[in-house]
Amino acid sequence: MWLVAQFRxxxxxxxxxxxxxxxxxxRNGSMVAYSGQMSFKKLSGGGDGLRGMVTRRLTGEQMVxxxxxxxxxxxxxxxxxxxxxxxxxxxTLYVEADNLLCTEATLHTGTSxxxxxxxxxxxGLFTTKVEGQGWAAVMSDGPAIILRVSQGMPLRVxxxxxxxxxxxxxxxxxxxxxxxxxxxxxxxxxxxxxFVGDGxxxxxxxxxxTIGGDV
Amino acid sequence: xPFTKLNGKLIxxxxxxxQKVFSQRGAMIAYSGxxxxxxxxxxxxxxxxxxxxxRIANEDTPLMTVEGQGRVMFGHGGxxxxxxxxxxxTLYVEADRLLAFDxxxxxxxxxxxxxGGVMGMVRGQVTGQGLFTTQLTGQGSVAVMAHGGVIELxxxxxxPIHVDPQAYVAHRGQVQNxxxxxxxxxxxxxxxxxxxxxxxxxxxxxxxxxxxxxKL
Numbered sequence: 001m002w003l004v005a006q007f008r009x010x011x012x013x014x015x016x017x018x019x020x021x022x023x024x025x026x027r028n029g030s031m032v033a034y035s036g037q038m039s040f041k042k043l044s045g046g047g048d049g050l051r052g053m054v055t056r057r058l059t060g061e062q063m064v065x066x067x068x069x070x071x072x073x074x075x076x077x078x079x080x081x082x083x084x085x086x087x088x089x090x091x092t093l094y095v096e097a098d099n100l101l102c103t104e105a106t107l108h109t110g111t112s113x114x115x116x117x118x119x120x121x122x123x124g125l126f127t128t129k130v131e132g133q134g135w136a137a138v139m140s141d142g143p144a145i146i147l148r149v150s151q152g153m154p155l156r157v158x159x160x161x162x163x164x165x166x167x168x169x170x171x172x173x174x175x176x177x178x179x180x181x182x183x184x185x186x187x188x189x190x191x192x193x194x195f196v197g198d199g200x201x202x203x204x205x206x207x208x209x210t211i212g213g214d215v
Numbered sequence: 216x217p218f219t220k221l222n223g224k225l226i227x228x229x230x231x232x233x234q235k236v237f238s239q240r241g242a243m244i245a246y247s248g249x250x251x252x253x254x255x256x257x258x259x260x261x262x263x264x265x266x267x268x269x270r271i272a273n274e275d276t277p278l279m280t281v282e283g284q285g286r287v288m289f290g291h292g293g294x295x296x297x298x299x300x301x302x303x304x305t306l307y308v309e310a311d312r313l314l315a316f317d318x319x320x321x322x323x324x325x326x327x328x329x330x331g332g333v334m335g336m337v338r339g340q341v342t343g344q345g346l347f348t349t350q351l352t353g354q355g356s357v358a359v360m361a362h363g364g365v366i367e368l369x370x371x372x373x374x375p376i377h378v379d380p381q382a383y384v385a386h387r388g389q390v391q392n393x394x395x396x397x398x399x400x401x402x403x404x405x406x407x408x409x410x411x412x413x414x415x416x417x418x419x420x421x422x423x424x425x426x427x428x429x430k431l
Contacts, residue, residue, distance in 0.1 A: 010366045011364045011426065012364070013364045014364070031410050032378065032379045032427075033379065033422070034376070035376050036374070075424065077428075079362075079363075079427050080363025080425070080426050
């Protein structure tokens with residue numbers, strides 16, 4: 001018998017996961033209710049393996065994860081943010097650590113280096129990488145829109161509104177700062193992320209506080 | 216009479232002569248018709264004992280009586296509003312989550328500490344829920360506030376529900392609630408999963424849970 005966690009949405013802000021003795025990884029403290037038998041265990045580090053742990057430590061980036069194991073239904077929610085389900089079939093999902101709510105145990109999580117630009121955008125140096133087959137739940141402040149990027153059609157996103165992307169995408173930080181920015185007349189869009197390639201980008205209708213957003 | 220939901224955060228109540236509505240003071244957004252708003256020193260009904268209870272529990276959320284003829288809109292703090300229709304059963308909710316309720320409902324305060332003894336006291340402290348809970352009984356509607364949407368989870372004797380105390384909004388029916396702690400050595404050394412305390416609700420009824428761990 002297959003032991004596969006079932007992910008479903010209860011409303012748009014609560015994730016319900018049906019467990020049958022298997023486990024999922026979820027953001028620490030995000031359980032709001034459960035029925036049945038559940039156990040919660042904090043996982044060390046963040047990403048799998050020693051490498052993930054070391055990188056987390058180095059960067060101080062913290063996504064504290066707990067393992068939820070048991071039989072029954074567990075409900076997850078965080079600060080009334082919208083929950084988006086993403087089904088992965090072997091591809092890789094890159095997601096801001098703060099926006100990852102829950103992943104199936106079959107998925108492998110790790111970190112990827114974003115580049116130094118991450119610092120100015122407030123997104124951190126590393127992004128969480130989720131790979132494998134299964135469900136992942138991504139949070140967004142307000143309902144997320146999914147934008148397609150294809151060859152010859154690059155996409156620019158406000159770093160504060162970016163939450164995740166899948167597919168074969170290269171991302172570069174672009175400065176939209178012009179002459180007037182230095183005189184304090186900036187448009188508030190000094191930094192943007194440009195995506196080139198083929199894939200999908202998840203964008204939330206809200207902006208995190210970023211350094212770039214102020215200039 | 217039932218409240219009409221205008222959107223996720225606003226409700227409208229019809230007021231007729233002789234039918235009161237109680238609401239949290241200051242929660243009126245707009246009204247039409249001849250409606251009066253009277254502050255309620257006693258915090259609704261329930262007599263002196265109930266008032267003392269509320270004072271001790273620091274749960275004296277000021278209420279006002281809404282009377283007259285017209286339509287009144289209620290909303291507060293941008294919180295999501297959930298309307299619960301009671302049909303003779305009892306709803307247990309914290310006073311500060313109450314936005315408005317029908318005057319036909321009997322209001323009283325329940326001493327939560329009596330349920331579960333010392334653990335009940337501890338629960339009140341840990342969950343920030345206080346020792347007293349407002350109890351509404353009868354036929355009518357109640358509008359409760361929550362951060363984020365509200366989901367309803369049925370409780371059956373075969374299936375008790377565990378709720379994060381911070382996400383708990385209200386419950387109704389014949390329900391026992393106790394604080395269960397899953398404190399382990401991990402929590403002692405700061406490696407807890409953040410789910411050390413849970414409210415265990417068992418019996419027959421329904422629990423309302425919000426999509427957030429923020430108190431109002």
